[in-house]
Amino acid sequence: MNKLKSAFVAGLLVAASSLPSHAETKIEVLHHWVSESEVAALNVIRNALAEKGYGWQDSAVGGMSGANAQQALRTRLAAGNPPAAMQFLGYEGLDWASEGVLRNMNDMATANGWQKAIAPQVLPFVESNDGFFAVPINMHRQNWVWANKKVFDKVGIEQPQSWEELIADGKKLKDAGIIPLAIGDEPWQIQVVFDSLVADIGGPEFYKKAMVDLDDEVLSSDTMKHIFDTLREVRGLVDDGFNGRDWAVATGMVINGQAAMQVMGDWAKGEFLAKGLKPDTDFLCFATPSKTPSFLFLIDSFGMFYINDENVTKGQDALAQVIMDPKVQRDFNKIKGSIPARSDVSVDDFDACARKGFKERTEAINDGAMLGAATHGFASQPQFAGVFGDVAARFFVTEMSSDEAVEMLVDGIDNAR
Numbered sequence: 541m542n543k544l545k546s547a548f549v550a551g552l553l554v555a556a557s558s559l560p561s562h563a564e565t566k567i568e569v570l571h572h573w574v575s576e577s578e579v580a581a582l583n584v585i586r587n588a589l590a591e592k593g594y595g596w597q598d599s600a601v602g603g604m605s606g607a608n609a610q611q612a613l614r615t616r617l618a619a620g621n622p623p624a625a626m627q628f629l630g631y632e633g634l635d636w637a638s639e640g641v642l643r644n645m646n647d648m649a650t651a652n653g654w655q656k657a658i659a660p661q662v663l664p665f666v667e668s669n670d671g672f673f674a675v676p677i678n679m680h681r682q683n684w685v686w687a688n689k690k691v692f693d694k695v696g697i698e699q700p701q702s703w704e705e706l707i708a709d710g711k712k713l714k715d716a717g718i719i720p721l722a723i724g725d726e727p728w729q730i731q732v733v734f735d736s737l738v739a740d741i742g743g744p745e746f747y748k749k750a751m752v753d754l755d756d757e758v759l760s761s762d763t764m765k766h767i768f769d770t771l772r773e774v775r776g777l778v779d780d781g782f783n784g785r786d787w788a789v790a791t792g793m794v795i796n797g798q799a800a801m802q803v804m805g806d807w808a809k810g811e812f813l814a815k816g817l818k819p820d821t822d823f824l825c826f827a828t829p830s831k832t833p834s835f836l837f838l839i840d841s842f843g844m845f846y847i848n849d850e851n852v853t854k855g856q857d858a859l860a861q862v863i864m865d866p867k868v869q870r871d872f873n874k875i876k877g878s879i880p881a882r883s884d885v886s887v888d889d890f891d892a893c894a895r896k897g898f899k900e901r902t903e904a905i906n907d908g909a910m911l912g913a914a915t916h917g918f919a920s921q922p923q924f925a926g927v928f929g930d931v932a933a934r935f936f937v938t939e940m941s942s943d944e945a946v947e948m949l950v951d952g953i954d955n956a957r
Contacts, residue, residue, distance in 0.1 A: 566595035567855040569842070570616075571627035572609040574602035575788040577810025581876035585677070585859075588868050592858040599623055606632075606916075607728075617641060622845035624852055625859055628674055630917020630925070633665060633843050637673035643844040643853075645860055646671025654864055659883045661910060665918065666841050674841035675863045676881035678873050681897050682805040682836040682913040683736040686791065686812070687824040691718055691800045702829045703740060703770055706801075710777035713800045720777035722799035724785030727933035731915040733774060733803045734932035737767045740830035744909040747834065751919040751928070752912070754957075759950050768935060768942035775936055794823070803828060805838070805913075809877035809893055818891075825893035827900060835897075835904035838916040839881055927952035 573582050586596040601609040606629050613626055636642050649672040666674040695716050700706040710720030723729050739747040742763050749758040791811040793799040802808060812823050819825055827833045842863055844856040862868055869880040879887055879898055887898045904910045912918030917925050935945045
Protein backbone atom coordinates (compact mmCIF):
# COMPACT_ATOMS: atom_id res chain seq x y z
CA MET A 541 0.00 0.00 0.00
CA ASN A 542 1.48 3.39 -1.00
CA LYS A 543 1.95 6.24 1.48
CA LEU A 544 -0.98 8.24 0.14
CA LYS A 545 -3.41 5.35 0.48
CA SER A 546 -2.05 4.46 3.94
CA ALA A 547 -2.63 8.00 5.23
CA PHE A 548 -6.00 8.06 3.51
CA VAL A 549 -7.22 4.85 5.17
CA ALA A 550 -5.88 5.83 8.59
CA GLY A 551 -7.71 9.14 8.42
CA LEU A 552 -10.96 7.40 7.53
CA LEU A 553 -10.80 5.21 10.62
CA VAL A 554 -10.18 8.18 12.89
CA ALA A 555 -12.89 10.34 11.36
CA ALA A 556 -15.65 7.73 11.06
CA SER A 557 -16.95 7.97 14.63
CA SER A 558 -17.58 11.71 14.36
CA LEU A 559 -19.74 11.59 11.23
CA PRO A 560 -23.45 12.47 11.59
CA SER A 561 -26.47 10.20 11.41
CA HIS A 562 -28.53 9.88 8.22
CA ALA A 563 -31.00 12.55 9.26
CA GLU A 564 -28.15 15.04 9.42
CA THR A 565 -25.89 13.56 6.78
CA LYS A 566 -24.40 16.09 4.40
CA ILE A 567 -22.50 14.95 1.36
CA GLU A 568 -19.41 17.09 0.93
CA VAL A 569 -18.67 17.80 -2.73
CA LEU A 570 -15.35 19.34 -3.76
CA HIS A 571 -15.60 21.15 -7.10
CA HIS A 572 -14.42 24.23 -9.00
CA TRP A 573 -17.73 25.72 -10.18
CA VAL A 574 -17.95 29.28 -8.86
CA SER A 575 -19.41 31.47 -11.65
CA GLU A 576 -23.05 32.57 -11.60
CA SER A 577 -24.26 30.07 -14.19
CA GLU A 578 -22.17 27.22 -12.76
CA VAL A 579 -23.62 27.69 -9.29
CA ALA A 580 -27.15 27.86 -10.72
CA ALA A 581 -26.62 24.60 -12.59
CA LEU A 582 -25.13 22.94 -9.53
CA ASN A 583 -28.24 23.83 -7.56
CA VAL A 584 -30.19 21.41 -9.78
CA ILE A 585 -28.10 18.56 -8.37
CA ARG A 586 -28.17 19.96 -4.86
CA ASN A 587 -31.98 20.22 -4.83
CA ALA A 588 -32.46 16.75 -6.28
CA LEU A 589 -30.16 15.33 -3.60
CA ALA A 590 -32.19 17.11 -0.92
CA GLU A 591 -35.32 15.39 -2.23
CA LYS A 592 -33.62 12.09 -1.41
CA GLY A 593 -33.07 13.23 2.17
CA TYR A 594 -29.42 14.28 2.06
CA GLY A 595 -27.82 17.66 2.57
CA TRP A 596 -25.12 19.21 0.40
CA GLN A 597 -21.88 20.45 1.94
CA ASP A 598 -20.34 22.75 -0.62
CA SER A 599 -16.55 22.87 -0.97
CA ALA A 600 -15.83 25.09 -3.95
CA VAL A 601 -12.24 25.88 -4.93
CA GLY A 602 -12.22 28.00 -8.08
CA GLY A 603 -9.45 29.04 -10.42
CA MET A 604 -7.03 27.50 -12.91
CA SER A 605 -9.74 25.38 -14.59
CA GLY A 606 -9.86 22.98 -11.65
CA ALA A 607 -6.14 22.78 -10.90
CA ASN A 608 -6.59 24.57 -7.58
CA ALA A 609 -9.33 22.12 -6.57
CA GLN A 610 -7.09 19.19 -7.48
CA GLN A 611 -4.33 20.57 -5.28
CA ALA A 612 -6.79 20.91 -2.41
CA LEU A 613 -7.81 17.30 -2.96
CA ARG A 614 -4.21 16.07 -2.83
CA THR A 615 -3.67 17.83 0.47
CA ARG A 616 -6.81 16.36 1.97
CA LEU A 617 -6.12 12.83 0.79
CA ALA A 618 -2.60 12.98 2.20
CA ALA A 619 -4.17 13.94 5.54
CA GLY A 620 -6.72 11.11 5.31
CA ASN A 621 -9.60 13.59 5.07
CA PRO A 622 -11.33 13.01 1.71
CA PRO A 623 -14.51 14.73 0.54
CA ALA A 624 -17.45 12.45 -0.16
CA ALA A 625 -17.37 13.37 -3.84
CA MET A 626 -15.08 15.22 -6.23
CA GLN A 627 -15.47 16.78 -9.66
CA PHE A 628 -13.05 15.36 -12.24
CA LEU A 629 -11.74 16.45 -15.63
CA GLY A 630 -9.84 14.28 -18.08
CA TYR A 631 -7.49 11.70 -16.63
CA GLU A 632 -7.93 12.94 -13.06
CA GLY A 633 -10.52 10.30 -12.18
CA LEU A 634 -8.49 7.52 -13.80
CA ASP A 635 -5.44 8.54 -11.80
CA TRP A 636 -7.30 8.53 -8.47
CA ALA A 637 -9.01 5.24 -9.31
CA SER A 638 -5.58 3.69 -9.86
CA GLU A 639 -4.60 4.91 -6.38
CA GLY A 640 -7.41 2.79 -4.95
CA VAL A 641 -9.18 5.64 -3.15
CA LEU A 642 -12.37 5.76 -5.24
CA ARG A 643 -15.43 3.59 -4.74
CA ASN A 644 -16.35 1.15 -7.47
CA MET A 645 -19.89 1.90 -8.67
CA ASN A 646 -20.12 -0.95 -11.16
CA ASP A 647 -23.02 -2.73 -9.43
CA MET A 648 -25.09 0.45 -9.51
CA ALA A 649 -24.09 1.13 -13.11
CA THR A 650 -25.04 -2.38 -14.21
CA ALA A 651 -28.36 -2.31 -12.38
CA ASN A 652 -29.30 1.01 -13.99
CA GLY A 653 -27.93 0.40 -17.50
CA TRP A 654 -25.58 3.38 -17.36
CA GLN A 655 -23.06 2.01 -19.83
CA LYS A 656 -25.62 1.90 -22.64
CA ALA A 657 -26.86 5.38 -21.78
CA ILE A 658 -23.46 7.07 -21.88
CA ALA A 659 -21.93 8.32 -25.12
CA PRO A 660 -19.05 6.02 -26.15
CA GLN A 661 -16.56 8.89 -26.18
CA VAL A 662 -17.27 9.47 -22.49
CA LEU A 663 -16.79 5.92 -21.21
CA PRO A 664 -12.94 5.86 -21.15
CA PHE A 665 -13.01 8.70 -18.61
CA VAL A 666 -15.48 7.14 -16.16
CA GLU A 667 -14.86 3.41 -16.53
CA SER A 668 -11.78 1.21 -16.24
CA ASN A 669 -11.26 -2.54 -16.26
CA ASP A 670 -12.47 -2.58 -12.67
CA GLY A 671 -15.75 -0.86 -13.55
CA PHE A 672 -17.27 2.59 -13.04
CA PHE A 673 -15.27 4.94 -10.84
CA ALA A 674 -17.15 8.16 -11.72
CA VAL A 675 -20.49 9.34 -13.11
CA PRO A 676 -20.65 11.99 -15.87
CA ILE A 677 -23.10 14.88 -15.79
CA ASN A 678 -22.43 16.57 -19.13
CA MET A 679 -20.46 17.00 -22.31
CA HIS A 680 -18.99 20.39 -23.21
CA ARG A 681 -17.63 21.57 -26.52
CA GLN A 682 -14.53 23.67 -26.02
CA ASN A 683 -13.99 25.24 -29.46
CA TRP A 684 -16.81 27.78 -29.65
CA VAL A 685 -16.72 31.45 -30.57
CA TRP A 686 -19.16 33.65 -28.64
CA ALA A 687 -19.94 37.00 -30.21
CA ASN A 688 -22.01 40.07 -29.39
CA LYS A 689 -24.54 40.27 -32.24
CA LYS A 690 -25.17 44.00 -31.91
CA VAL A 691 -21.44 44.67 -32.20
CA PHE A 692 -21.14 42.42 -35.24
CA ASP A 693 -24.13 44.13 -36.88
CA LYS A 694 -22.81 47.61 -36.07
CA VAL A 695 -19.40 46.93 -37.61
CA GLY A 696 -20.85 44.89 -40.49
CA ILE A 697 -19.22 41.58 -39.61
CA GLU A 698 -20.57 38.12 -40.38
CA GLN A 699 -19.46 34.74 -39.09
CA PRO A 700 -15.84 34.26 -40.22
CA GLN A 701 -15.12 31.15 -42.28
CA SER A 702 -11.40 31.00 -41.49
CA TRP A 703 -8.94 32.27 -38.91
CA GLU A 704 -7.64 34.68 -41.54
CA GLU A 705 -11.13 36.18 -41.78
CA LEU A 706 -11.51 36.28 -38.00
CA ILE A 707 -8.21 38.14 -37.64
CA ALA A 708 -9.14 40.56 -40.44
CA ASP A 709 -12.50 41.19 -38.72
CA GLY A 710 -10.58 41.88 -35.54
CA LYS A 711 -8.76 44.74 -37.21
CA LYS A 712 -12.10 46.26 -38.28
CA LEU A 713 -13.32 46.00 -34.70
CA LYS A 714 -10.20 47.71 -33.36
CA ASP A 715 -10.74 50.56 -35.82
CA ALA A 716 -14.28 50.90 -34.40
CA GLY A 717 -12.91 51.16 -30.85
CA ILE A 718 -14.02 47.68 -29.79
CA ILE A 719 -11.80 44.99 -28.27
CA PRO A 720 -11.93 42.14 -30.81
CA LEU A 721 -11.17 39.25 -28.46
CA ALA A 722 -11.71 38.94 -24.70
CA ILE A 723 -9.37 36.58 -22.87
CA GLY A 724 -7.32 36.26 -19.68
CA ASP A 725 -3.65 35.39 -19.31
CA GLU A 726 -4.24 32.09 -17.50
CA PRO A 727 -2.43 29.35 -19.45
CA TRP A 728 -5.60 27.28 -19.83
CA GLN A 729 -7.51 30.16 -21.41
CA ILE A 730 -4.75 30.66 -23.95
CA GLN A 731 -4.56 26.93 -24.57
CA VAL A 732 -8.26 26.90 -25.44
CA VAL A 733 -7.35 29.09 -28.43
CA PHE A 734 -4.23 27.03 -29.17
CA ASP A 735 -6.17 23.73 -29.20
CA SER A 736 -8.62 25.24 -31.68
CA LEU A 737 -5.83 26.44 -33.95
CA VAL A 738 -4.19 23.00 -33.95
CA ALA A 739 -7.47 21.33 -34.93
CA ASP A 740 -8.62 24.03 -37.38
CA ILE A 741 -5.36 24.70 -39.21
CA GLY A 742 -3.79 21.26 -38.95
CA GLY A 743 -7.00 19.25 -39.28
CA PRO A 744 -8.26 16.31 -37.18
CA GLU A 745 -5.47 13.87 -38.09
CA PHE A 746 -2.78 16.45 -37.39
CA TYR A 747 -4.43 17.17 -34.04
CA LYS A 748 -4.43 13.48 -33.10
CA LYS A 749 -0.78 13.06 -34.05
CA ALA A 750 0.26 16.21 -32.17
CA MET A 751 -1.93 16.20 -29.06
CA VAL A 752 -2.62 12.48 -28.56
CA ASP A 753 0.29 10.65 -30.18
CA LEU A 754 2.82 13.40 -29.28
CA ASP A 755 4.63 12.82 -32.57
CA ASP A 756 7.92 14.77 -32.55
CA GLU A 757 7.89 15.21 -36.34
CA VAL A 758 4.43 16.75 -36.24
CA LEU A 759 5.21 18.86 -33.19
CA SER A 760 8.26 20.38 -34.96
CA SER A 761 6.58 20.74 -38.37
CA ASP A 762 6.08 23.86 -40.46
CA THR A 763 2.36 23.49 -39.81
CA MET A 764 2.95 23.80 -36.08
CA LYS A 765 5.09 26.90 -36.68
CA HIS A 766 2.24 28.35 -38.75
CA ILE A 767 -0.12 27.65 -35.85
CA PHE A 768 2.11 29.63 -33.49
CA ASP A 769 2.39 32.44 -36.06
CA THR A 770 -1.41 32.57 -36.17
CA LEU A 771 -1.55 32.60 -32.36
CA ARG A 772 0.72 35.67 -32.50
CA GLU A 773 -1.80 37.40 -34.78
CA VAL A 774 -4.59 36.46 -32.38
CA ARG A 775 -2.59 38.09 -29.57
CA GLY A 776 -2.85 41.32 -31.55
CA LEU A 777 -6.65 41.23 -31.08
CA VAL A 778 -6.42 41.26 -27.27
CA ASP A 779 -6.38 44.34 -25.05
CA ASP A 780 -3.49 45.09 -22.71
CA GLY A 781 -5.64 44.64 -19.60
CA PHE A 782 -5.94 40.87 -19.89
CA ASN A 783 -3.58 40.08 -17.00
CA GLY A 784 -5.37 38.21 -14.22
CA ARG A 785 -8.71 38.22 -16.03
CA ASP A 786 -11.08 35.36 -15.15
CA TRP A 787 -12.83 33.64 -18.05
CA ALA A 788 -16.27 34.73 -16.78
CA VAL A 789 -15.09 38.35 -16.66
CA ALA A 790 -14.03 37.99 -20.30
CA THR A 791 -17.48 36.62 -21.11
CA GLY A 792 -18.99 39.65 -19.38
CA MET A 793 -16.98 41.93 -21.67
CA VAL A 794 -18.67 40.30 -24.67
CA ILE A 795 -22.06 40.52 -23.00
CA ASN A 796 -21.76 44.27 -22.37
CA GLY A 797 -20.27 45.02 -25.80
CA GLN A 798 -16.85 46.05 -24.56
CA ALA A 799 -15.45 43.14 -26.57
CA ALA A 800 -16.81 41.45 -29.67
CA MET A 801 -15.75 37.82 -29.27
CA GLN A 802 -14.48 35.15 -26.90
CA VAL A 803 -13.09 31.72 -27.79
CA MET A 804 -14.30 29.54 -24.94
CA GLY A 805 -16.17 26.35 -24.14
CA ASP A 806 -19.95 26.34 -24.00
CA TRP A 807 -19.92 26.97 -20.25
CA ALA A 808 -19.60 30.60 -21.40
CA LYS A 809 -23.11 30.31 -22.85
CA GLY A 810 -24.41 29.80 -19.36
CA GLU A 811 -23.28 33.34 -18.52
CA PHE A 812 -25.25 34.76 -21.46
CA LEU A 813 -28.35 32.77 -20.53
CA ALA A 814 -28.05 33.84 -16.88
CA LYS A 815 -28.41 37.44 -18.07
CA GLY A 816 -31.58 36.57 -20.00
CA LEU A 817 -29.89 36.88 -23.40
CA LYS A 818 -30.97 34.79 -26.38
CA PRO A 819 -28.92 33.04 -29.08
CA ASP A 820 -29.11 34.60 -32.55
CA THR A 821 -30.87 37.63 -31.07
CA ASP A 822 -28.41 38.97 -28.51
CA PHE A 823 -25.38 36.76 -29.08
CA LEU A 824 -23.94 34.44 -31.72
CA CYS A 825 -22.40 31.02 -31.27
CA PHE A 826 -20.33 29.24 -33.88
CA ALA A 827 -17.46 26.78 -34.00
CA THR A 828 -13.94 28.13 -34.41
CA PRO A 829 -13.49 28.36 -38.20
CA SER A 830 -12.14 25.42 -40.18
CA LYS A 831 -12.68 23.54 -43.44
CA THR A 832 -13.34 20.44 -41.30
CA PRO A 833 -15.01 21.66 -38.09
CA SER A 834 -14.04 19.62 -35.06
CA PHE A 835 -15.83 18.99 -31.79
CA LEU A 836 -13.27 19.35 -28.99
CA PHE A 837 -15.08 17.66 -26.14
CA LEU A 838 -14.69 17.44 -22.39
CA ILE A 839 -16.92 16.13 -19.63
CA ASP A 840 -17.40 16.81 -15.94
CA SER A 841 -17.77 13.72 -13.80
CA PHE A 842 -17.96 12.96 -10.09
CA GLY A 843 -16.14 10.22 -8.21
CA MET A 844 -17.01 8.99 -4.72
CA PHE A 845 -14.23 8.46 -2.16
CA TYR A 846 -14.14 5.66 0.38
CA ILE A 847 -15.49 6.95 3.70
CA ASN A 848 -16.05 4.56 6.58
CA ASP A 849 -19.63 5.54 7.34
CA GLU A 850 -22.73 3.76 6.08
CA ASN A 851 -24.84 6.93 5.97
CA VAL A 852 -22.29 8.74 3.84
CA THR A 853 -22.01 5.73 1.54
CA LYS A 854 -25.78 5.71 1.05
CA GLY A 855 -25.64 9.45 0.42
CA GLN A 856 -22.95 8.93 -2.21
CA ASP A 857 -25.17 6.35 -3.89
CA ALA A 858 -28.02 8.86 -3.87
CA LEU A 859 -25.75 11.52 -5.37
CA ALA A 860 -24.63 9.16 -8.15
CA GLN A 861 -28.25 8.30 -8.93
CA VAL A 862 -29.16 11.99 -9.00
CA ILE A 863 -26.32 12.84 -11.39
CA MET A 864 -27.37 10.05 -13.77
CA ASP A 865 -31.07 10.93 -13.58
CA PRO A 866 -32.22 11.96 -17.11
CA LYS A 867 -34.32 14.86 -15.79
CA VAL A 868 -31.42 16.18 -13.70
CA GLN A 869 -29.09 15.94 -16.71
CA ARG A 870 -31.64 17.79 -18.80
CA ASP A 871 -32.27 20.59 -16.29
CA PHE A 872 -28.59 20.91 -15.29
CA ASN A 873 -27.27 21.18 -18.84
CA LYS A 874 -29.89 23.68 -19.96
CA ILE A 875 -28.42 26.04 -17.37
CA LYS A 876 -24.77 25.02 -17.61
CA GLY A 877 -24.54 25.46 -21.37
CA SER A 878 -23.44 21.89 -22.10
CA ILE A 879 -25.32 18.87 -23.43
CA PRO A 880 -26.15 15.74 -21.41
CA ALA A 881 -23.57 13.01 -20.98
CA ARG A 882 -26.41 10.55 -21.44
CA SER A 883 -27.08 9.97 -25.13
CA ASP A 884 -30.74 9.12 -24.45
CA VAL A 885 -31.70 12.61 -23.25
CA SER A 886 -33.30 14.75 -25.95
CA VAL A 887 -32.06 18.32 -26.57
CA ASP A 888 -35.09 19.33 -28.65
CA ASP A 889 -36.15 21.92 -26.07
CA PHE A 890 -32.61 23.21 -25.45
CA ASP A 891 -31.42 26.57 -26.78
CA ALA A 892 -30.32 27.04 -30.39
CA CYS A 893 -26.60 26.82 -29.56
CA ALA A 894 -27.03 23.50 -27.77
CA ARG A 895 -29.03 22.08 -30.68
CA LYS A 896 -26.34 23.29 -33.07
CA GLY A 897 -23.63 21.67 -30.95
CA PHE A 898 -25.58 18.41 -30.73
CA LYS A 899 -25.97 18.33 -34.54
CA GLU A 900 -22.34 19.25 -35.17
CA ARG A 901 -21.16 16.58 -32.72
CA THR A 902 -22.83 13.95 -34.93
CA GLU A 903 -21.19 15.47 -38.00
CA ALA A 904 -17.80 15.53 -36.28
CA ILE A 905 -18.11 11.84 -35.35
CA ASN A 906 -18.83 11.03 -38.99
CA ASP A 907 -15.86 13.16 -40.12
CA GLY A 908 -13.44 11.68 -37.59
CA ALA A 909 -13.29 15.10 -35.95
CA MET A 910 -14.64 14.22 -32.50
CA LEU A 911 -11.51 15.09 -30.50
CA GLY A 912 -10.64 15.21 -26.81
CA ALA A 913 -9.87 18.75 -25.62
CA ALA A 914 -6.18 18.84 -24.69
CA THR A 915 -6.64 21.89 -22.44
CA HIS A 916 -8.80 19.95 -20.03
CA GLY A 917 -6.90 16.69 -20.13
CA PHE A 918 -8.91 14.69 -22.66
CA ALA A 919 -6.17 14.22 -25.28
CA SER A 920 -3.08 13.22 -23.32
CA GLN A 921 -1.92 12.71 -19.75
CA PRO A 922 -1.69 15.86 -17.56
CA GLN A 923 2.11 16.09 -17.69
CA PHE A 924 1.93 16.46 -21.47
CA ALA A 925 -1.18 18.65 -21.56
CA GLY A 926 0.61 21.02 -19.19
CA VAL A 927 3.51 21.41 -21.61
CA PHE A 928 1.20 22.57 -24.41
CA GLY A 929 -0.45 25.07 -22.08
CA ASP A 930 2.82 26.41 -20.68
CA VAL A 931 4.46 26.88 -24.09
CA ALA A 932 1.38 28.48 -25.66
CA ALA A 933 0.97 30.84 -22.68
CA ARG A 934 4.63 31.84 -22.64
CA PHE A 935 4.55 32.45 -26.38
CA PHE A 936 1.39 34.56 -26.00
CA VAL A 937 2.85 36.93 -23.41
CA THR A 938 6.42 37.25 -24.74
CA GLU A 939 8.17 38.00 -28.02
CA MET A 940 9.17 34.36 -28.53
CA SER A 941 9.43 33.29 -32.17
CA SER A 942 7.49 30.34 -33.59
CA ASP A 943 10.78 28.49 -34.12
CA GLU A 944 11.62 28.93 -30.44
CA ALA A 945 8.11 27.87 -29.40
CA VAL A 946 8.27 24.67 -31.44
CA GLU A 947 11.70 23.83 -30.02
CA MET A 948 10.44 24.42 -26.48
CA LEU A 949 7.36 22.32 -27.18
CA VAL A 950 9.35 19.32 -28.46
CA ASP A 951 11.84 19.56 -25.59
CA GLY A 952 9.06 19.85 -23.03
CA ILE A 953 7.17 16.82 -24.33
CA ASP A 954 10.37 14.76 -24.49
CA ASN A 955 11.29 15.71 -20.92
CA ALA A 956 7.81 14.74 -19.72
CA ARG A 957 7.88 11.26 -21.28
